[in-house]
Amino acid sequence: MSHARVIGMTALAMLAFAGNSLLCRVALKDTGIDAASFTTIRLVSGAVMLWLLVCTRRGTYSGSGSWLSALMLFAYAAGFSFAYLSLPAAAGALILFGAVQATMITHGIVRGERFRGRQLLGLVLAFGGLVGLMLPGLSAPPLYGSLLMLAAGGAWGIYSLRGKGAGDPLRVTAGNFIRAIPFAIVLSAFSFKAISVDGAGFWYALASGAITSGVGYAIWYTALPALKATNAATVQLSVPVIAALGGIVFLGESLTMRLAITSVAIIGGIALVVMSKAE
Template identity: 45%
Template structure:
C-alpha cells in the first residue's frame, strides 16, 4: 500500500509539471525562457540540498555528463516553449509517447530483439501520436508546439539513456541540473525575459517540488520495481495531466485526444508487458 501511494504521488508530480508550466506560460505570468531558468535553478538547489543532507558529493566531472546536461537543456527549452500553444494534457501525451517509443527503438537497435507483441504495441502507440497530431475539426495540436514537444521528448529520452548506467541517479541528476543552468543562460537570456511574482512562484514549485522532490521520490521507489512495472506505472502520467488540465485549466477533452490517449497508453502498456528476446548477446 505504501509503495502504491508513493508511486501515485510521483506520477502526480510528473503530471503537475505540465499543469504548472501551462498555467504559468499560457497565463502570461512568465515567459518560457524565464520559466525554464527558474525551474532548473530551483531544481538544482533542492537536489543539491538533498545530496548534502544525505551525504556525498556532486559528480560534476563524469563521463557523458556534458551529454546529459545538453539533453536536459533540450528537454527544458522544448517543454517550456511548447506550452505556449499546447494544452497541458496533450503536451504530456506527446512527450510521454515520444519518450517511450524512442526508448523502445533504442533498445531494439542495441540488440534487444523485440517480440511481435512489442512491435504491435509500439505501432499502436505511434498511431496514437499521429491521431493527436493529425489536423481535424476539433483543432489539432499546433504544429510548432507539437514539434517543440517532440524535441523535448527526444531530449528527455536521450537524457534517460545517457544516465541509465549511473550508480547514483539522484546525485547524477543534481549534477546535470547544475551543469544545465549555464547552458540555458547562454541560450535563453535576453531582453525578452519577463517575470512576475506568480510566474516565479509557479516555476519554483515546478522546479523544486514536482521536479526536484519528484525525481528524488521516484529514484527512492524505482529499485523496488521491475523494469516493466516502472514503465507501466508511468502510463498514468498523461492520463492524470489530461484530467487535471480539464478540471484545473478548463481544457477541452475532445474525441481525438481521448482516442489518442487510449492508443498511446494502451499500445505502450501492451508493448512493455512482453519480454525482449536477447539478440546474440554474450
Template identity: 45%
Template sequence: MKATIYTLIALIAFAANSLFCRMALAEGYIDAWNFTVIRLLSGAACLGIIMAIYTHNLKRKGTFNPAILSDRGSWRSSISLLVYALCFSIAYVELDTGTGALILFSAVQLTMIGWGIYQKEQLSLLQWCAFIVALSGFVYLMLPSAAVPSLLGASLMALSGVAWGIYSIRGKVCVSPLRTTGFNFIRSLVAIPVLLLVGMSYLKNMSIEGVLLACASGAIASGVGYSVWYVAMPLLKSTQAAVVQLCVPVLAAIAGVLFLSEQVTMEFIVASSLILGAVLVFILNKKKA
C-alpha cells in the same frame, strides 16, 4: 504501502510539472525562456540540497559506497536535459496540459523502444504489433486537429520527449540516479546567460505568479518529484515502474480540466487509448520476448 505512497507522490509531481508550465504560460504570467531559467535554477538548488543530505546520511549510517561519489553526470546528458526543459516550456505556449504530456510521454517511450530495436533487442510479434500501433497513434496525435492546434508546438514537445528519452537511456548506466540528475541540472546552468539574453526583452511582462510557478516546477515537481521517484523505483519491479508511468498523461489531462478548464477532445481520447494501450501491451510482454 510505502512503495504505493512514494509512487503516487512522484506521478502527481510529474503531472504537476505539465500543469505548472501550462498555467504559467497560458495565463501570460511569464515567458518560456525565463520560465526555463528559473526552473533549472530552482531544480539545481533543490537537488543540490537533497544530494547533500542523502550523501551525509549514507556516510552516517556506514553504508556509503565510494562509487557514488564518482557519479557526477555528463555534459552530453546535461545538454539533453537542457533541450528537454527548453522545448518543453516553449511547446506549452500552444498545447493543452494533457496533450502536451501525452506527446512528451509518447516521444520518450518511442525513443527508448526505438533504441532497443537499434540495439538489436529481440521483440515478439505482439510487441512489434504494439510498437506499430503506438507509432500510428503518435502520428495521429501529431496531425493538426482540435487536440493539436499548433504543429510547431507539437513538434517541439516531441523533440523534448526525444531529448528526455536519450537522457533516460544514458542514465541507465549511472550508479546514483539522484546524484547524476542533480549534477546534470547544475551543469545545465552554463546555458543560463544565453537564455537570459534571449528572455531579457520579456522581463517587463514577468509576474510574481510566473516566478512562483517556475520555482514550483523546478524545486517541487522536478527536484522533489525525481528524488521521490528514485526512492520508489527500487521498491517496484521494472515492469511496474514502467506501467505506472502510463498514468502521467491521464493525470495531467485531469489537472488541465480541473484547474485550467481545458476540454478533453475525442482526438485526445483516441490517441491516448491507442498509444497508452499499445505501450502497456509492449511493457507487459517484455519478459516473454
C-alpha cells in the same frame, strides 16, 4: 520499505511528474512569465533543491553527471516550456510521453532487440496514435508546439538512456541540473528582449523546479529500487492520464474525441510493448 509506503511514494512521484505539465501550462497561459525565464528558474530551483537533498543524505554515493546529459536535460526543459506556449496540458503530456518511450524503444531496436507479436502490435498502435494526434484538423494540437514537444521528449529519452549505470540517480540528476544552468542562462540572454517575470509566474516556475522536479525525482528514486523494472515502466503510463485530468479540472481544458482515441492508442500500445517484455 513497506508495500503501502512504496505505493504511496510512487503515486506522489507520478502526481509530481504530471504536475510539471500543469504548472508550466498555467504559468505560460495565465501569467506574464516568458518561456525562457520559466526554463531558467525551473532548472536553477531544481538544482538547488537536488543539491540540498544530496547534502542531507548519509553515506558515500558515486556519480556526478555529465555535460552531454546536462545538454539533453536543458533541451528537454526548454522544448517543454516553449511547447506549452501553445499546447494544452493533456496533449503536451501525451506527446512528450510518447516521444520519450519511442526514443527508448528505438534505441532497443537499434541495439538488436527484436519485437514480436503483441509488441509489434503495440508499436503500430502507439505510432499510429501519435500520427493521428498530430494530423491536421480542427482538434489537432498546434503543429509547432507539437514538434517542440516531440524534440523535448526525444531529448528526455536520450537523457534517461544515458543515466542508466551512471551512478547514484539522485546525485547524477543533481549534477546534471547544475550543469544545465549555464545553457539556460545563455537561452535567457538570447531572449533578453522578451524577458518578462511576474510574481505568479516566478512561483509557478519555482514550484515546478523545486517541488515537482527536485522533490518529485527524489521520491521516485527512493521508490524505484522496490519496483520491478516492468512495474516501474508501466506505472509511468499514468502520467499523461493524470495530466489530462488535471488540465480538465484545473485549467478548464476540454477532452476531444481525437485526444481520447489517440490517448488509448498511444498508452495502450506502449503498455503492450512494456508488459510483453516481462513475459
